[in-house]
Amino acid sequence: NAGVTQTPKFQVLKTGQSMTLQCAQDMNHNSMYWYRQDPGMGLRLIYYSASEGTTDKGEVPNGYNVSRLNKREFSLRLESAAPSQTSVYFCASLASTVNTEAFFGQGTRLTVV
């Protein structure tokens, strides 16, 4: 049981480049999330998908887009990377209010130069 898998683990981008962070979960969870973690700022929600077919903005959505491709996969796209998007990105998934434990991926360390 792999849980939540994020790819890649590390990435360096040049300003203006685009990339997609991939996230997949094999636990049949309904809800999926993307966060960024910066020193002193905690985990800030970028986008989330409460269920397959829906996506909603979180606290810091500007500069990002998401796609809930199917129940398993939730991708995060940076169309034109900026140095301010240098961060560690976490994907998470959660079953439902019956089982409210969120499971997290290992994180992606992204550096934009």
Add this chain to the structure above:
Amino acid sequence: AQTVTQSQPEMSVQEAETVTLSCTYDTSESNYYLFWYKQPPSRQMILVIRQEAYKQQNATENRFSVNFQKAAKSFSLKISDSQLGDTAMYFCAFMKGWSGAGSYQLTFGKGTKLSVIP
């Protein structure tokens, strides 16, 4: 939007002693869930304890317990008999239950860095 506030950026405790981490939240919802997550240096996020808002009894998990004060919107974490392995960042989190817009939105505080001193 819900907000979660952790007012203690850093704390330290002697091994085997007890420490309490504070968390307050702001919401107008009645159906919600509260959590404490631990993030050790490995960066892995680990659920420590959770509380359903409709339950009056405070949750406990071995050495970890919470003091849930619903009217005061306070959710503190008490760690008893602190161990070196408890050294980590601790995040308080809030999730709205199933009730229209914003359902299942999971919001975290900024965290408290806890150091357990031998």
